[in-house]
Every structure is written in structure tokens, then in C-alpha cells.
Amino acid sequence: MTYKSPMQPIPTERCRHITSKGLRIFGDNYQTPIDEDARTNDFWCTKTQTVLGPDKSLVILSRCIASRGCYEAL
Secondary structure: OOOOOOEEEOOOOOEOOEEEHHHHHHHHHOEEEOOHHHOOOOEEEOOOOOOEOOOOOEOOOOOOOOOOOOOOEO
């Protein structure tokens, strides 16, 4: 798979309910594009099984943080 933007590792501090196919296959060794627009469909919430969390906001690594009511630390 080739992306136009640089890659970055998955943060170790993330919500326990955020997942993706890459995370399930590669675990913490998975790399993702830095550009969020390139990865908005890559992740989903295991609580809702959709790209929207229980609070109806997008499931994106930089947005699934402790300030969200549905967040649970990994």
C-alpha cells in the first residue's frame, strides 16, 4: 500500500475501543498516514461498530481522547 503522505506509528495512548484492520493484523507495529484525511475511514469504534463513536463524533486517532465521554484508556 502506498500513501502520498508520510507515515507515523499508532499512538500507544489511545481509546481501547478504536480499531482498524491494520491494528488487528499488525498491532502496535501498524503505521498510518500523518494526514488525517487519508485515514478517516481506516478506524472504527468497537462499541458502535461504525466510524462514529457513541457520542456521534468521528473515530479518528487524534479525536479519540480523554475529553470525550466515551473514552476508555487502553
